[in-house]
């Protein structure tokens with residue numbers, strides 16, 4: 368029995384065969400809680416090349432309309448950030464980043 | 477039966493299955509050849525090559541792939557078919573549960589065959605009985621005509637939105653799959669398609685206009701409910717099967733039920749079996765009648781859902797029931813799979829009946845009318861000794 372206080376649907380109320388009939392509903396179920404290591408993008412080093420965004424299998428790389436100015440004065444129109452609700456910590460982005468701008472830090476709970 | 481709507485031709489049960497597939501206008505067939513099923517699919521390939529059936533034949537490298545391809549096609553809403561035997565059915569086993577779990581109305585023919593090792597290509601029901609808990613509706617035919625008719629009925633039941641479970645139609649390997657009988661087949665398949673119309677599925681299928689996900693993970697909070705849905709569908713299936721049989725009879729004049737009986741009146745002993753062996757049993761009953769013995773024959777036609785309500789009606793006036801099983805459940809309380817069901821039924825319904833479990837025809841060991849008569853004599857002697865339920869199943873014909 369579920370210990371959750373929220374009442375879950377009965378067998379009558381769910382589509383047969385376990386079909387998911389609501390497209391795009393994966394956003395409702397965060398899957399990022401089983402990560403062991405988390406990628407952290409160093410905004411100073413990142414050259415906005417999009418490679419992490421291309422390679423992330425989730426996808427959990429967000430491209431934000433958030434300008435960023437580096438310490439050396441370089442100005443970027445966008446910022447790359449990790450969506451930790453969905454990042455599973457696979458490390459592919461860390462591996463693919465050509466300028467080693469992504470640190471991989473052990474999650475401590 | 478309106479005579480001009482049908483042609484009567486000699487067909488093996490395998491060919492009868494292929495004719496049914498043609499006449500229900502199946503869209504996709506995926507199968508791998510295995511004796512004694514092979515000629516089912518060969519015949520279908522011929523129909524496709526001749527332009528008599530417009531279907532996609534997917535050539536696969538194994539039975540696991542055959543049923544996988546059927547699952548994919550059925551998920552996309554196609555009417556699909558496959559056929560197999562023995563090891564092929566075993567190799568499909570994983571996918572059997574996926575087909576039923578995804579609630580796909582797939583229909584499969586099985587030329588029932590013994591399982592290896594040692595290798596036997598011959599008929600028995602070890603393969604079919606191994607699928608018992610896979611949530612497939614299981615029909616066991618005993619004539620080629622019944623194979624043709626059952627496959628047509630199978631689509632009617634499988635595609636009922638209240639059921640959506642796959643259906644297998646089994647029959648004896650070789651003694652039925654490769655012997656010829658006269659069979660009525662539709663002169664024009666439109667009469668069959670009026671009975672099993674091809675409509676756009678009203679259930680969930682893969683459709684780009686209406687995207688869904690199939691084959692998901694269900695964690696402990698959800699899995700149980702999906703399995704219970706299958707329980708409910710199986711519980712509902714007797715009603716739907718009955719309607720399908722009745723409508724079939726009304727349209728085509730051929731009558732089928734969950735069970736069939738012979739010489740039930742005045743008999744105190746009944747013999748229950750399934751598949752082609754029923755013919756041998758009814759022959760033996762005619763001989764016994766001439767010898768002054770009244771024995772009834774009962775044929776189990778639907779194995780899943782197990783028709784205990786119907787069986788109860790026919791066995792309740794008998795004093796003893798002989799169950800001849802054609803597969804062995806090694807190590808079970810009674811090793812005959814159907815005998816076990818009968819024992820449960822008798823207990824559940826408080827039925828006071830002697831139950832003698834026999835195993836016979838394993839690996840197609842011949843069972844003759846003389847064997848059937850000898851089984852009845854053996855049971856009569858056991859009853860005189862007061863044996864109500866056989867301690868073990870009796871392995872008829874094995875060399876001791």
Ligand code: SF4
Nearest residue numbers: 423454455457458460
């Ligand atoms: S660790 Fe994996 S999942 Fe997370 S952002 Fe990087 S590539 Fe995506």
Ligand code: SF4
Nearest residue numbers: 413414416417419464
């Ligand atoms: S791959 Fe590295 S440099 Fe390229 S956008 Fe991602 S974090 Fe920035």
